Amino acid sequence: MPTPLPSTSISEVSDSKTIALQMEKVSVYYGSNLAVKDVYLEIPEHEIVAFIGPSGCGKSTILRCFNRMNDLIPSARVDGRILFDGEEITGKRVDPVELRRRVGMVFQKPNPFPKSIYDNITFGARINGYQGNYDELVERSLRGAALWDEVKDKLQESGLGLSGGQQQRLCIARAIAIEPEVILMDEPCSALDPISTIKVEELMHELKERYTIVIVTHNMQQASRVSDRTAFFNAVATDQGGKMGYLVEYNHTQDIFSNPKEEYTRDYVSGRFG
């Protein structure tokens, strides 16, 4: 069994950027199963960081640590330190509800609420007690998600009536409507057609100006197209017959793809496994 390499050197951001999110020795268990072990990771502000790796290696699990969505899975347990803007976000003292307003999320399958487009956007603002003008908020968010022109005449129609790509951009609009600092995206394009995928990718480049983005993708071209840094995860078989994920290598995307330090990374990005 190859030993996971929690060597801190490859997980650190060498250039002097402000760190938005940070993980120190984070392990996640589902019940007694160790799903991901000892992840060290630093994610700088206003960058796009991609998580790649074979399926089941814990990319989504690690992503969900940043907005504590794992709290909603009864069997899940997270060990280690996770920092957001230098403050610890694990433990009982931090309210996950408040955290999730600052760390938004877009899911693999578009999941607009069965409400009007307008209400989809204002939902988060309402529950978070937004005081400003809601019409402006809706327009701003939809423009931010490059969806305004397509839906401006049917804001009162159901969000479920949109195409898959439009639904996903609606979910992005919904996420940016509560003005988060970070947007987590879990394979946001895997249910979309190629044209919608391109649209979402272009959108990410614009969003980067204002938000820090962490994206899980199974598509290596996508990772190399959109991201500034890439984290490669892998999984090893455990003695109990399960799989345990770990972070193999984390670096500038360019380096991961053209000059990987690890054998596994080289094999994976060259398509030899996974």
Next chain:
Amino acid sequence: MTDNVTGDIAPGSWSPKRDRAKAIQTIVKIIFGSFAAISILTTIGILATLIFETIEFFKEVPISQFLTDTRWTPLFASKQFGIFVLVSATMMISVISIMVALPLGLLSAICLSEYATPRIRRILKPMLEILAGVPTVVYGYFALLTVTPFLQIFLPDLQGFNALSAGLVLGIMITPMVASLSEDALYAVPRSLKDGAYALGATKRETVTSVVLPAALSGIVSSLILATSRAVGETMIVTLAAGANPTLGFNPFVPVMTMTAFIVQITKGDAPYGTIEYKTLYAVGMTLFIMTFALNIFSFWFVRRFREKYD
């Protein structure tokens, strides 16, 4: 080349018994088909009898009289056939029962599907199922001998037979139905929708009230309508606890007579075949049938119209 491949197989090694399989298939189809036909034929038979006898009834009693009389006295010498006397009692008791079953059933459903830990669920669910399994005659005596005397402590005007107790207990009886059907509706709301709400910083309560309940609304409403139609058709509780005194109006403190209670009264005595009393039975039965049928159709339509499709 391909010819060669098939040619290589010895002809004797495959002999599917296609003919026999087909014969069995046909027989099975006929058996299942006839079972399905039995239930359809029964329904048609019941409907045909109802319609036939109802037509006979309206040959003797004009429909205008049926709809406008203010008294219901088909067994007296001076006969009056104001169906709304019975309908008003049925409606009042059904409304009371829904006012009980809606909050109780919906809250139990929300509790079971969203809040209960597995342990609480293990206790609550069987309790609801026990409620659903209690014979209606037990509910009827419970209403008459326990609920009414208890209510009379606070409501001295309440008579021994009354619509209030019957409605309240009927509400308890249909609560499990509302709870179980609503829980199915809540359970069917996709996990991804709840996650979407949580990810926007919603609390559990906000997620339930603003996302889960609206998304399950069509199922909840249809569970209520089905429960109403169950309440409209319920017989034993109202016969035992609400009395047998046809009274027009919506006073829950006095004895009333529902449509089902009237049917019981007629069938207990012997109304000779072909008499007007006998035909009245069918006219009332037909009214009851139309009411529950309309409710069921409405529920069906409502679900089709308002159900959200998630794929």
